[in-house]
Amino acid sequence: MTAALPFVQSMHAAALQRRLPGSGLAWLDAARTDALQAFADRGLPDQRNELWKYTSLRALAQRAFAANDAAAASRAGAAALLPVPARQGSRAVFVNGAFRADLSSLDALPEGVAVQSLAAALRDAPEPLRFLLDKRVDDDDDGFTLLNRALAADGLILKVAAGAEVGEPLHIVHVGLAAEAAAAFHLRSLVELGKGARLRIVEHHVGEPQTGHLTNIVRDIGVHANAHLDWTVVQQAGADATLLRRSKVRLHDDAALDLHALELGGKLVRHEIRAELAGARSRFNSRGAFVLHGRQHADMEVLVAHRGRDSFSNAVWRGVADNRARGVVHGRILVQPGADGADGSFYNKNLLLSPDAEIDTRPALEIYADEVKANHGATVGQLDEKVLFYLRSRGIPLETARRILVRAFCSVALDGMDPAPLREHCEALLAEQLPEVSA
């Protein structure tokens, strides 16, 4: 029985226990109640759900989470964990699911950029967010999006006015700190780029090793005509963290999104990216890599829907799993009727470093338009013995040779990433993940 599961019970308890920002607003209360009811009906996604086929939640279902970290607003220790690139420049920092103005730095944002926490927005002016939060339950909702709708207490609302160009990256940092109990944080965010706007976002996840928290992020990202969003994800969540994300992206005419993702941390990590190339000539480039050790589990769902004529998507993803780690990559390209001239591709290569590691990769194409170019390819393999021997024959020890090759394998995920300091940061993280060679 679903209702008996500790996870589900703890979520219902959280809903009763916690007074959320904006409660008392009739439309918001109704949306939250509906979502919670739908969650009660649907429960956690199971492996019959195509998008959760290789990610089992059986262990998670047995865990109970606290409704929040009551001390999140004042908890110390986050500053030391801020990633180096985020220490300078503009940043929005969340600690255990709560926005922290004291750690953030948003004063130097150029004109035309508005950043606010969801909690503040709901307190000050909730009406403009109605379109985002007052949603009916639909078929695409899974247990986590429903929980998010029912329980989201914070998030980031980010708007860039038409024509505004933000050169320096805006860092969004999620920090996990140990609390009295493992808690669940539901964050609801919005990113809107007006026509012709340009923005760089760097999203970081960092945390203490033993927190056990669950972070559940749902966000809508709208990129209007001719706007360009550059988005980098550097995920180094704490070793015990559960991190679930759904990002719904909509690209209008001639809009572009460039995504780079480096997924290194966490215990159970998932990112479901739903990119809708709605506008003509809209473009979505994604490059990403995960490197997993121990019993880490990462699930990358890259779901691209072409609706605009001559829209373009290209995805290049790499996966590496060692020990008993498990990776999942699902790349889907759907070309809808009317998206004539669309060009979509998805390439995924994976590397298993241990006989007990596993990576499941599924590229899928569905095409319902004319004159479409679509390509995909996926492989799972091991390090090439010939290449390993070549390195060793030059004096490079076996372990070092393996590391060099794994780094090289992942490096395409960083291609085109800039500015240079960010790229160097990511390269260093990759090297750390695969300890440095003496070269």
Added chain:
Amino acid sequence: MLTIHNLHARIAGKEILKGLSLEVKPGEVHAIMGPNGAGKSTLGNVLAGRPGYEVTQGSVLFDGKNLLELEPEARAAAGLFLAFQYPVEIPGVNNTYFLRAALNAQRKARGEQELDSMQFLKLVREKVKEMGMTPELLNRAVNEGFSGGEKKRNEVFQMALLEPRLAVLDETDSGLDIDALKRVAAGVNSLRSPQRAFLVITHYQRLLDYIVPDFVHVLADGRIVESGDAQLARELEAHGYAWVRERTPVEASA
């Protein structure tokens, strides 16, 4: 320096080397010729320690040490270098980075000071000049997209940088144009010294006009069947390997 005695080796259960013996002294250049499939590359691979090759009999001493019990990286650090017949491509690994990792790994294994990037780049610049290397190749991924000849030249460049004591060149001349062949030969000759020895595997007498060997051996069916001086290579060129077979096989010497 290198003493191979009655070496038998198998790959995939098939015996390829069938009692090969060879003695190489410091300062010597030995050429090894022989028909396709005779086991020349197998010899190079066994010496370098390629996994999958099983030595069933015999011994190999390198500077008095049992070479066969060393890992490939330890053999390299001990001064052995194999220029591959088919150098592999390593996408994503920068050639200069690779060279520095290799050189420093060897130095570290030998208990020598590792080179910092300034020292290393200085060394590379010297070697680039010495070997007539195309500097652009150093900024690319190791062998990726290199032409056949460029790969071979990259092998020789690595050798020049790593300064091994014994270099095995496996058909390094195949695929080289005339100018490149001369440059490679000049590079090898400039590295010749009383402390260093070469094992040059080739099908062509032409290379041996430039790198004049002290000894020429014919390897056929897993054994050295004929040994001589540079003149032997010319006779092989004129008569082919059938001529060797017709003569009474001589025991491995030199």
